[in-house]
Amino acid sequence: MGVPPAPVGQRGRAGRLSRVLLGAAAVPVMLVAAGCSSDSGSDDAGSKESAAGAGASASVSASPTVQAATYASLPDPCDTLSKGTLGDLVPKAPKSGKQGKSDDVATRGSCSWSSLDNNGVKGSQFRWLNVSLLRFDSDVTRGEGDKLAQEYFDKQVQDAQSVDGAKNAKAAPVTGTGEAATLVTYDLKKKEGSFKQQTLVTRVENVVVTVDYNGAGLAGEKTPSADSLAKLVKKAAKEAVAAVTKANAGGGTGTGGAASPSPSESASKSASKSPSTSTSKSASPSKSAAKKS
Template identity: 65%
Template structure:
């Protein structure tokens, strides 16, 4: 009984390796097959070719990436001739002795920036004389993918022009007020300037219509003993002139009526260079128009 039991145990020990052999082989085969499955699954996931796989949807539509770099085109594509923005009647009121003396400022691109100035000296004999100087500057902004839309650029420049007009050195009695019914927005700034030639009354009216900014500088003085002009009268005349300029810009782009018939004489070219419709440019034009008139806005 003892030997059969030992033999049975030996037989069991001898049989165990035989049974483990096929199991180990199966494990090795399965282990070898695992990387193949993983590689196949990885490729299927990347290519999206699996039966239930769906392609990832982009968070932006195809058109959004293109439109992100585009801006709305500017409303106005050109400017009117600077010396023709005001009708003859308006010029005769503002510069009675200089309605035909318009001098166009130099510009490399008159479709983008333009200006014109007039001066008037009315001699009243022993009473002295009345001096008037007028300058109209126009600046048009194009829409740009980097800088933004034209009307927004014009709005920023408009605000800058108003701030500068309000902060002229040595200005006295500065006042500003909005001008109703003039383009999209308009502001009139007026102040007094004491010069050796006399007391000058300065009016600067800034207006914006779409992507165009108009800066009108108008000043007057009584020289050689003549009386100082009334500031209210000068401001009303300047505001009227700005309305004409706004209408001329709209008409040049096919909207509304024009500013009217310009003066008969053609303006002469080659006045002082106008880099931008700024008060400093206005001062340069004023000095070139009359050696006695250092009456511009006086910006540094």
């Protein structure tokens, strides 16, 4: 005999109970799936945050750099010219030149010579020569050393053309001397006589060399020709540039990487003004001479 079927009411309750049990069994599966999804998102977010943090720290630690200056030192300015050249430019000058004062010989220096060839009642020939050197280091805020040197070079040329009392001022480029060179010439009348001034400004990498040379015939002597003085000052400038290069041969040049503002931060500051304290005073004798005349 077969089992009698359950009453209709019981079959309904049994069906509902089966559906409830099946639904309850599905809940843990959904929770597990949701948990896995939540954990995965958290890991991704953490990875992104750590990567972002690493990038931020890398950008913070990176520091700006600038191309290091080529030349790291200067020669003794009184040793930049040979005895032969000094004999041509200032034949009656003392054996040693007069060193200009400098608070940092690694970045600036100058040396001057004066010569008076006395010919008695016939008069005398006067010559004055000055060599000044100014070196610029690269600076992360101001720029590369050769750029700073070029700015100072331009200013030196402008200053040489604007001397009080200068007559017939002319400026002309000079080739074969450094990366850039300009010769400024003018006449200057003083109570002692008529002076012919030659100022040759040249830049060799991150160093500016200024050679001032003037001559006059005194007490009846004839005034020297500007052309003869120009040839001599060009010769002196070439030797001074060669002395700068020689002083930095064999490891004396700057190194790569970030450049620090020392020691020529002070030189850069002085370059933004008029020529440096030690070099400009000795390199512009014609200015003081103009005031006296």
